[in-house]
Amino acid sequence: MTMVLAICVAVTFAVSIYLMLGRELKGVAMGVFLLSHAANLSILAMSGSPVMTQAQQQAEDALASGSIEHAVDSPTMKDPPIMIGKYANEDPLAQMVDPLPQALILTAIVISFGVMAFLLTLIVVTNRKTDTIEVADLAEESRKA
Amino acid sequence: MTDHRIILLCVIPLAAGLISIALINRKALSRLVGILSYTMMLGLSLSLLLKITSAADPSDSILVSQMGGWSAPFGISIVFDSLSGLLICAAAAVGLGAYIHSFSVLSPVTERRYYHPLMQFLMFGVNLSFLTGDLFNLFVAFEIMLMASYALLTIGGSKAQLSQAYKYILLNVLASTVFLMAAGMVYGMFGTLNIADLARIVAEIEADDSRSLPTGFKSLAVLFLLVFGLKGAFFPLWFWLPDTYYTVPISIAGLFGGLLTKVGVYTVARLFPLIFASDGTSTILPDGSMLGGTSDIIQVILIVAAAFTMFLAVLGAVSQHHVRRILSVHVISQVGYMVFGIAVMTGNALAGCAFYMIQHMVVKCALFLCCGVMEKHAGTDDLDKLGGLLKRDWFLGVLFFIAAMSLVGLPPLSGFFGKMVIIREGFFEGMWYLGVIGLVTGAITLLSMLKIWSYGYWNPDQAPTTNKPEQVKASCKPAYAAITLLVICALFLGLGAEAVYKVANRAGEQLENPEHYITAVLGDDAYAEVDRLLEERILAELAEPASAGGSEDATTAGEQLTLIESEKEATP
Numbered sequence: 001m002t003m004v005l006a007i008c009v010a011v012t013f014a015v016s017i018y019l020m021l022g023r024e025l026k027g028v029a030m031g032v033f034l035l036s037h038a039a040n041l042s043i044l045a046m047s048g049s050p051v052m053t054q055a056q057q058q059a060e061d062a063l064a065s066g067s068i069e070h071a072v073d074s075p076t077m078k079d080p081p082i083m084i085g086k087y088a089n090e091d092p093l094a095q096m097v098d099p100l101p102q103a104l105i106l107t108a109i110v111i112s113f114g115v116m117a118f119l120l121t122l123i124v125v126t127n128r129k130t131d132t133i134e135v136a137d138l139a140e141e142s143r144k145a
Numbered sequence: 146m147t148d149h150r151i152i153l154l155c156v157i158p159l160a161a162g163l164i165s166i167a168l169i170n171r172k173a174l175s176r177l178v179g180i181l182s183y184t185m186m187l188g189l190s191l192s193l194l195l196k197i198t199s200a201a202d203p204s205d206s207i208l209v210s211q212m213g214g215w216s217a218p219f220g221i222s223i224v225f226d227s228l229s230g231l232l233i234c235a236a237a238a239v240g241l242g243a244y245i246h247s248f249s250v251l252s253p254v255t256e257r258r259y260y261h262p263l264m265q266f267l268m269f270g271v272n273l274s275f276l277t278g279d280l281f282n283l284f285v286a287f288e289i290m291l292m293a294s295y296a297l298l299t300i301g302g303s304k305a306q307l308s309q310a311y312k313y314i315l316l317n318v319l320a321s322t323v324f325l326m327a328a329g330m331v332y333g334m335f336g337t338l339n340i341a342d343l344a345r346i347v348a349e350i351e352a353d354d355s356r357s358l359p360t361g362f363k364s365l366a367v368l369f370l371l372v373f374g375l376k377g378a379f380f381p382l383w384f385w386l387p388d389t390y391y392t393v394p395i396s397i398a399g400l401f402g403g404l405l406t407k408v409g410v411y412t413v414a415r416l417f418p419l420i421f422a423s424d425g426t427s428t429i430l431p432d433g434s435m436l437g438g439t440s441d442i443i444q445v446i447l448i449v450a451a452a453f454t455m456f457l458a459v460l461g462a463v464s465q466h467h468v469r470r471i472l473s474v475h476v477i478s479q480v481g482y483m484v485f486g487i488a489v490m491t492g493n494a495l496a497g498c499a500f501y502m503i504q505h506m507v508v509k510c511a512l513f514l515c516c517g518v519m520e521k522h523a524g525t526d527d528l529d530k531l532g533g534l535l536k537r538d539w540f541l542g543v544l545f546f547i548a549a550m551s552l553v554g555l556p557p558l559s560g561f562f563g564k565m566v567i568i569r570e571g572f573f574e575g576m577w578y579l580g581v582i583g584l585v586t587g588a589i590t591l592l593s594m595l596k597i598w599s600y601g602y603w604n605p606d607q608a609p610t611t612n613k614p615e616q617v618k619a620s621c622k623p624a625y626a627a628i629t630l631l632v633i634c635a636l637f638l639g640l641g642a643e644a645v646y647k648v649a650n651r652a653g654e655q656l657e658n659p660e661h662y663i664t665a666v667l668g669d670d671a672y673a674e675v676d677r678l679l680e681e682r683i684l685a686e687l688a689e690p691a692s693a694g695g696s697e698d699a700t701t702a703g704e705q706l707t708l709i710e711s712e713k714e715a716t717p
Contacts, residue, residue: 032318039325046333104281108325111288126307138308
């Protein structure tokens with residue numbers, strides 16, 4: 001699952017960089033929009049399976065090979081914060097996915113909406129003032145200034 | 146120590162910004178609200194800074210407020226230590242100066258376009274990034290600051306501004322996205338975003354012989370360095386800065402030049418000694434080797450960045466022929482000194498870096514504001530056309546000269562004390578090449594400042610201008626007041642350097658020893674595990690040679706341990 005997400009992030013990132021390198025500001029704006037999606041997806045990937053410490057990984061392997069019988073019960077390096085401590089052994093909570101990355105994504109989405117709105121407004125204003133949204137023409141404009 | 150007043154440093158500009166949205170058509174009232182807000186921030190941060198400086202115990206001198214009462218690794222912590230205190234004071238002073246200056250240079254139309262709220266929201270973002278103790282919250286603070294800076298950058302909407310704005314906006318959007326991803330990866334690796342908690346985990350892993358840092362930790366550090374380097378205009382990532390600062394109204398350029406790059410430098414100074422290039426506890430093991438030790442690759446990157454930033458940028462500054470451009474490119478060159486201080490990464494060097502940051506904020510903003518008045522006098526900032534300014538306005542000349550010489554670092558003035566400490570530490574730590582580059586850069590800085598001085602002020606030819614000196618002087622009263630305020634601050638930093646260094650040294654100490662920051666945020670026993678692991682490791686190291694080489698010396702392991710501990714305390 002992580003691999004699928006990683007590929008999605010990579011492709012989205014590549015497409016958005018390609019768009020941002022384009023000659024027209026509309027494409028650039030779309031690139032910026034996709035870029036934030038790539039970041040959000042990568043954070044989503046972080047809410048997946050917990051990352052284990054070395055000792056835990058060894059214990060886990062030992063459990064799988066049958067040399068020990070019970071799993072070692074210590075917080076992994078990346079347990080969801082609310083699951084460390086007294087709820088760690090209760091089943092329903094242990095099956096929950098870590099909620100924090102989703103809260104982060106929500107915040108990031110709102111922020112990227114704000115940036116996007118600003119950028120689109122700026123493009124409209126630029127078009128009104130300079131009659132162009134071509135990057136090359138704008139560079140010409142700034143050379144004159 | 147808990148003190149909930151520190152959040153007021155964020156609440157004041159936010160409230161003032163909201164109020165001035167309501168007062169958008171009442172010019173005098175919005176100005177009053179703005180000035181009140183900046184003065185309150187300045188007063189509050191100064192009083193808090195004095196309070197923590199007078200505290201005897203260094204770990205007592207970090208003020209913490211847990212938002213919403215959620216305890217540390219779960220909620221968002223707001224932390225006010227000596228470094229953030231110093232920077233917030235300087236930021237408030239610079240903000241006040243630039244704000245007052247803008248009364249005499251901004252057109253009334255621009256001022257009505259939500260200039261006042263934007264200035265407050267910018268301060269809100271800057272203060273929050275100096276205060277926050279949480280990586281994701283740092284991202285949010287950056288976004289608040291950037292959003293306000295995008296709007297201020299394009300305020301008025303001239304063609305030149307619009308066509309230059311995209312470079313700045315797109316680069317910052319890219320950097321923010323990388324920051325967001327890197328913050329997500331930190332969470333994926335360690336399961337926490339709290340800076341103190343991260344520092345604790347890293348210190349524990351470093352102290353423990355059997356564990357090692359997760360794969361990719363170094364590359365994560367490099368990602369963060371990329372992000373903050375772009376905001377702070379470090380060596381390969383500076384190209385956006387001169388063009389951007391060239392087009393905006395001059396008092397906003399002064400504010401940006403003073404504040405925005407420092408936020409990037411601050412985050413490097415905060416995160417790298419604490420986490421990513423962690424020196425850990427720097428305990429010396431009995432066989433003479435250092436435990437922990439500064440992360441090599443990161444330090445090399447920082448050294449290279451510092452050297453090139455200092456030297457290439459100052460060459461760029463000398464080659465320019467417009468006052469604004471010289472000053473903008475100089476911002477980059479001076480950032481190099483700060484990175485130098487961080488790269489050395491000893492307590493003293495970090496103290497020097499903190500001092501240099503605040504003095505540079507004040508002095509650089511003062512120079513930009515002087516440039517604004519020069520433009521009012523001559524109608525241009527082209528050095529070929531400027532001239533005779535000293536005859537027209539000797540007072541401006543004196544102010545400019547003091548600020549310029551502070552930037553260069555002539556002895557009684559503020560720049561000297563910053564550079565001296567950083568370069569001296571560089572020589573002590575064996576980075577003589579950086580020290581030499583720093584000294585040469587200082588000399589070339591003098592050259593470029595003298596260029597402005599001799600072309601603009603001493604040159605006997607009068608600038609071809611229709612403005613009468615008396616008219617300009619009468620219309621620029623707020624500007625003179627603002628520049629005088631900042632120059633007085635700069636003089637205080639120079640002549641009262643000893644007092645300022647008392648605070649800066651403590652900032653360096655707090656940065657160098659993660660223990661203070663960690664225990665202040667997470668509670669007193671948060672560092673106990675690290676200490677235990679270290680003790681265990683030292684005991685193990687001591688036991689080994691004893692069993693191998695017999696009992697050649699009579700001291701027991703326990704005695705040696707206390708010896709090492711006392712050594713550790715003796716060398717802070």
